[in-house]
Amino acid sequence: MRKTLNISCFLFVFATIANAQGFDLNASIKRGKSIYTKNCVACHMLDGKGLTRVFPPLTKNPNLSDKKRMVHIITYGLKGPIKVSGVPYQGEMTPFKLTDQQTSDVINFVLNSWDNKLGQVLPEEIQPALKTKIKNYTPYKKP
Ligand code: HEC
Incomplete structure (x- = not known):
């Protein structure tokens, strides 16, 4: 029994390390920066502060702790x-057509820029996140 426990502990730790090694957060943030500069900067600004009452800030913003909500906002507006x-x-924000990797990259840039230290989202977490229901969230709808 004890031996089985040890082995499964070892496997768990090993799987965690293997997964973390497969994902390079710094590289993702770097790719995300160019996606942000191309797609988001016009409204949310280079300093992430947006424009009060028009474009919400992406720094010092408690709403961003819900990472699944961010995945929905970028994909569905x-x-x-x-x-x-x-x-x-x-206001409203229109959706973006990005791959799962690009969505994770731009989110990782936001989560780790300015004053933010909010963790990371892996590309393989995008589709499962889109299947969850988000409270207090309404997607963009074409008029
Ligand atoms: C044309 C302007 C515009 C662009 C471009 C834009 N956004 Fe937005 N974004 C908005 C507006 C406006 C809102 C808030 C909508 C509202 O008033 O409810 C918003 C909201 C958000 C929110 C939610 C903030 C909160 O407090 O809940 C996030 C996260 C976000 N945007 C990220 C991004 C990212 C990442 C990009 C680039 C991929 C992007 N936005 C591009 C205008 C824009």
């Missing part, structure tokens, strides 16, 4: 209203 630390936003 967002229809407001939302609030960021009490400040209301009534």
